[in-house]
Amino acid sequence: MAEANNIQLVERFPDAGDYCRLRSEAGMSPKTLQAARKGLPNTLYGVSLQVDGEVIGMGRIIGDGGCFYTVVDIAVAPAYQGRGLGKRIMTALDTWLRQNAEPSAYVTLVADGEARHLYAKYGFVETAPASVNMEYIVAPHAPE
Template sequence: MSARSVEAAARGLPHTLYGVSLLHQGRVIGMGRIIGDGGCFFTVVDIAVAPQHQGRGLGKRIMTTLDAWLRANAPVSSVVSLVADGDARHLYAQYGFVESAPYAVNMEYRVGPASS
């Protein structure tokens, strides 16, 4: 997961619809969030597990919890999306996510520092 500015995190985190944090010895070692409008669109974001704790099924644990919340709270006809990095697509496929290309592709741009 790429770094975000403190300002961006301070603005964004309070708008989480549902989030999961995994703690080990009082420290966050894994997380995942759902953002969206609460009705039509939900996006799974910020799935991350600290490198030293990867390979232990914690990503699956996070996704299982997020998926359970979505299935209990997202109305029929809602669209749930995410951006899968690398081999993570295999994990997400276990929860029903399918690649949308060529019909739709993920598009984005990142806001950089203002030029002077």
């Protein structure tokens, strides 16, 4: 197991294969390789954590580059969790946003479970009940 100081932060998001693998390892919803290949080039800014060239963590920012930004895909491989690596990823993303986003920009993310405590350290606040996260996954629908 690599020490935290042997884990390199790279200002580049993983390729589609590593992205799909790490989402799965971290317990996130799976994405197809086709979807990843289509979506990842639209990343505004992304980072990877690597150990000897292997991607063990990631995070990225998507959005319109002016008014709206969304922090997504923050994941750390289970064997490396609990070492402050999510904070390392968030610090890089937050630094980029503060240097590049307009002061009026609206930045969002979906916090799963206890991760909301980490995100609060970066200024994110829960908005419910005034606003709630709403979502759906596009899937084939049976004809009516």
